[in-house]
Amino acid sequence: MGSTNSTLSKIPNVEELMQETGFTPAHIVRLYDRFEALDKEKTGHLRPQDFGAINRLAMNPIGDRIIGAFFSPGQETVDFHSFVRILAHFRPADKKRPKDPSMPEPVNSRTSKLKFAFQLYDQDKDGKISRAELLQVLRSMLEMQVTEEQLESIADRTIQEADLDKDDAISFEEFRKSLEKVNIDHKMSIRFLR
Amino acid sequence: NILNSCVIKDQERSVAMEDFWAIVLAGLKVWVCLIVALLMVPAMFGFSLGISETYMKILVKILEWATLRIKTVNKAERMIQSSSFNSEDDGSMEEELRGLRRSRPKPPVGGDFTLSDCFYFYRRGIEDIIEDEVTQRFSSEELVSWNLLTRTNIDFQYISLKLTMVWGLGVFIRYCILTPLRIMLASIGLTWLVIGTTAVGFLPNWRLKFWLSEWVHVMCYRICARGLSCTIHYHNKENRPRKGGICVANHTSPIDIVILCNDGCYAMVGQSHGGLMGVLQRAMARSCPHIWFERADMKDRHLVTKRLRDHVNDKTKLPILLFPEGTCINNTSVMMFKKGSFEIGGTIYPVAIKYDPQFGDAFWNSAKYNMVSYLLRMVTSWAIVCNVWYLPAMHQQEGEDAVQFANRVKSVIAHQGGLVDLSWDGGLKRAKVKDTYREEQQKKYSSMVVGSEEGRSGNSD
Numbered sequence: 001m002g003s004t005n006s007t008l009s010k011i012p013n014v015e016e017l018m019q020e021t022g023f024t025p026a027h028i029v030r031l032y033d034r035f036e037a038l039d040k041e042k043t044g045h046l047r048p049q050d051f052g053a054i055n056r057l058a059m060n061p062i063g064d065r066i067i068g069a070f071f072s073p074g075q076e077t078v079d080f081h082s083f084v085r086i087l088a089h090f091r092p093a094d095k096k097r098p099k100d101p102s103m104p105e106p107v108n109s110r111t112s113k114l115k116f117a118f119q120l121y122d123q124d125k126d127g128k129i130s131r132a133e134l135l136q137v138l139r140s141m142l143e144m145q146v147t148e149e150q151l152e153s154i155a156d157r158t159i160q161e162a163d164l165d166k167d168d169a170i171s172f173e174e175f176r177k178s179l180e181k182v183n184i185d186h187k188m189s190i191r192f193l194r
Numbered sequence: 195n196i197l198n199s200c201v202i203k204d205q206e207r208s209v210a211m212e213d214f215w216a217i218v219l220a221g222l223k224v225w226v227c228l229i230v231a232l233l234m235v236p237a238m239f240g241f242s243l244g245i246s247e248t249y250m251k252i253l254v255k256i257l258e259w260a261t262l263r264i265k266t267v268n269k270a271e272r273m274i275q276s277s278s279f280n281s282e283d284d285g286s287m288e289e290e291l292r293g294l295r296r297s298r299p300k301p302p303v304g305g306d307f308t309l310s311d312c313f314y315f316y317r318r319g320i321e322d323i324i325e326d327e328v329t330q331r332f333s334s335e336e337l338v339s340w341n342l343l344t345r346t347n348i349d350f351q352y353i354s355l356k357l358t359m360v361w362g363l364g365v366f367i368r369y370c371i372l373t374p375l376r377i378m379l380a381s382i383g384l385t386w387l388v389i390g391t392t393a394v395g396f397l398p399n400w401r402l403k404f405w406l407s408e409w410v411h412v413m414c415y416r417i418c419a420r421g422l423s424c425t426i427h428y429h430n431k432e433n434r435p436r437k438g439g440i441c442v443a444n445h446t447s448p449i450d451i452v453i454l455c456n457d458g459c460y461a462m463v464g465q466s467h468g469g470l471m472g473v474l475q476r477a478m479a480r481s482c483p484h485i486w487f488e489r490a491d492m493k494d495r496h497l498v499t500k501r502l503r504d505h506v507n508d509k510t511k512l513p514i515l516l517f518p519e520g521t522c523i524n525n526t527s528v529m530m531f532k533k534g535s536f537e538i539g540g541t542i543y544p545v546a547i548k549y550d551p552q553f554g555d556a557f558w559n560s561a562k563y564n565m566v567s568y569l570l571r572m573v574t575s576w577a578i579v580c581n582v583w584y585l586p587a588m589h590q591q592e593g594e595d596a597v598q599f600a601n602r603v604k605s606v607i608a609h610q611g612g613l614v615d616l617s618w619d620g621g622l623k624r625a626k627v628k629d630t631y632r633e634e635q636q637k638k639y640s641s642m643v644v645g646s647e648e649g650r651s652g653n654s655d
Binding site: 031051054060061066117137138141144145146154157158162175178184188189190 | 308320
């Protein structure tokens, strides 16, 4: 495992990465070790199968979607930088950060976390969660346990509640509004070091 | 005159050279005598001179000192990191989802689903990507303190000059003094094993032969154990496996065999290899019956079970040693026991082995290290300290099938060794999980979404 510094020097542009994501050197080292552990063939990239080898993830009803979030459209591999950037969404928000409108939104702010969650629903990336996309998620989460009618009625009701401009789809603003009372920072954050 | 002086000088030089070699030879003789007296003789006759004990005591003192130095520095750092996160640990699915839904009134119709339900699954998914319970067991345990081996500490930083010097000295001692000694001992041990067992093999089957073969085996394993600076504490020796039984233990590394065989003789089971291992195997098999399978035979489960059963039923043969996990686990937990070992019948003698990671990590991560580099790591660690508990014999009970019996034995071993009892299959090191697990998750979730409707009557949409 070696010293923090020697591992960090193996990663190109690591300063930039830490700046962008807000991870500390210890975090980066841990994530790098994890990346290497998942990258069994030592190619320097991860493929969907490498994620698939994680057993608890295979058990997760929407595990495939989460894996898909790591890969940009058309890409079949993800390198360490993209790996870390996606995981950065789940870093707890920095409470003490001053609200500076000129700075770009940090990747782990409430809005960014919501955007990430929105994209997990909106697979075709058209900015709206259509009825069909919602049904897809429901189907993955409930599969054999409910009938098709039940699925449809759940989808209908959800859209009815959230869809304010009545276009039969949920835009990002509507998504954000319907979740305004949820403590996103708490529910979409993970402790990265034990 | 000049010629004479040259000749005299040459003579002097050659005399000096001879003296030099004589000194070296004498030194070697002393060295060998020391080894024989201090290490081999005690090994042969099973008593100890107390050298290892003193070594361990000194080691412990030094390590405590080193840990103290690091703790003060690290404390400050950890405080800053941990305060920024709400320490609510992952609750069950029900608790979390209820928490997420608290902000909405419960809908009267159409099932209880919200957009935020997914957050629970996303979070679990990402957590598992970062670290999961199973894969974690296949990498070495992280130590809370540092044991002056940089290989075991992820956050190694420069703390102070003194500490680094001690570490440097430690490296020198380990690599330059201990390692050659250990390697020499190990090779002596193994060579003697081969010679001794072959010699005993020539004797006809008198009682003397059995006694001698046991003595040779144990002696050689003792030498090997000295070669690794093993300190082994055996507990409950009255429960030691007897002839005609099966000894079952948790598996952490190939050294487990050396550890167990230091205190008794077992029949080994395994695949017959070629090369050096093959020589060892054949030699051992000459003096007392071990069970070596050809690679092709191992696929045939019935054949394997039959041979093992025959061995067990013969009450004069040594107890079989088996590791039902099937692979090396990192000694923090016990994984699923394969039922094959428990279908043979006979008495099962469970044994729990727990290594003390402070002095050297004995876990063999076969994905990361091959056998040779693993052995090198072993001989360059401080020492191997472990506890072995012999547990009372167990039999398969009426109406209990092999799997239940295996689980019963497993929990006894886990409990005694202070290890976590997991039901995951050690084979997951290499294979994937089944779909049935995913369906269970879906069932659980659906009962929260739709389950509430089952109590209603005549409410159609």
